[in-house]
Amino acid sequence: MFTGIIRNTGTLSSVAKEASGAVLLEIATELSASMHEGDSVAVNGVCLTVLEHTDTAWTARLMQETLNKTTLGNLRVNQKVNLELPVASGERLHGHIVQGHVDGVCEISAITLAGDDRIFTLKPPKELLKNISAKGSVALGGVSLTVVDVFPDSFTVSLMPYTLSHTTLGQHNIGDKVNIETDKHTQALWHTGIVQKGDQRGTSLGFPTANITLEDSSGALQEGVFAARAMIAGNPTLYAGALHVGPRPTFPGASSSVEIHLINFPIRDLYGEKISFAVIEKIRDIEKFNSEEDLVQAIRQDVQKATEILSKIS
Numbered sequence: 255m256f257t258g259i260i261r262n263t264g265t266l267s268s269v270a271k272e273a274s275g276a277v278l279l280e281i282a283t284e285l286s287a288s289m290h291e292g293d294s295v296a297v298n299g300v301c302l303t304v305l306e307h308t309d310t311a312w313t314a315r316l317m318q319e320t321l322n323k324t325t326l327g328n329l330r331v332n333q334k335v336n337l338e339l340p341v342a343s344g345e346r347l348h349g350h351i352v353q354g355h356v357d358g359v360c361e362i363s364a365i366t367l368a369g370d371d372r373i374f375t376l377k378p379p380k381e382l383l384k385n386i387s388a389k390g391s392v393a394l395g396g397v398s399l400t401v402v403d404v405f406p407d408s409f410t411v412s413l414m415p416y417t418l419s420h421t422t423l424g425q426h427n428i429g430d431k432v433n434i435e436t437d438k439h440t441q442a443l444w445h446t447g448i449v450q451k452g453d454q455r456g457t458s459l460g461f462p463t464a465n466i467t468l469e470d471s472s473g474a475l476q477e478g479v480f481a482a483r484a485m486i487a488g489n490p491t492l493y494a495g496a497l498h499v500g501p502r503p504t505f506p507g508a509s510s511s512v513e514i515h516l517i518n519f520p521i522r523d524l525y526g527e528k529i530s531f532a533v534i535e536k537i538r539d540i541e542k543f544n545s546e547e548d549l550v551q552a553i554r555q556d557v558q559k560a561t562e563i564l565s566k567i568s
Contacts, residue, residue: 255341255565256296256352258391258398260421262337264297266329267311277316277327278305283337286312294354296338298422299396299433300324301354324356324433334422336396350391350398350492351565356433357382360394363408365428370415374423377408378434385436389444389485389530391492393435397421400485400492444532445475447512449524461496461515461557464524466531468512475499475512479537481560484514487528493519496553496560497533500540515557535563 264283287309302314321327360378386409390401399411418424447468477500484493494517537559543549
């Protein structure tokens, strides 16, 4: 599993075609010294296996399926590639969950400037558009990005200077093709609201709690506890959460509320922030608890279950 956060690039040092039609790539990178045979490495978003390595370079084999479905067969010697090693268990997911299983190739149809940023318009295979939604995530060339807008046959992403200079995306031009891995669960409906000050119970457990007043345009929410994804306005990171919708569990007869425990979010005051979230999967129905201790234990279980659900997204 990867996150789409690119901290390293490599240079293609050789390309060799086998009689079978498969292609061997040799990639020079300082990461090679820490690799082992059989390791997985994402190259421009494609999960490849390390066949051999030295302290300065490693080799991978491209099967026909990889050549058919990705841009890797078009790479040339001395071309730079984005590299990412798998995320270690327990690390923070700074991007979003990326598997390295590329869905296809999309074409850059336009590039416009927005201050120091660049807005890319991309045309993916039509069947992939159902998995792309505004505010959702997408991996392009292995880079985790937030979708800005979605149109009938295209979508846009905004690239800041850091991304342009630290990945290969800054070298792309109109007409270039890039690998795309969509986020299959971004077709879920996104809700938006303002965070209100709550009782801080979740924060004391290490899970910042956002009590949300929904905007009228957000639509109805089913009661229950859910695994959800969340995004804070102005922050491109997609966070995991355990969402509670319905009567407060320790206050019989109380009116419904919406609150979310953010799992991979640094603890800070969210009061007044705008937050958007998408429901992914229901965890359980609303329950009443006889004690504060029982409620705290339920919150812990909800967070654990939400983490498990979101970490298995394919």
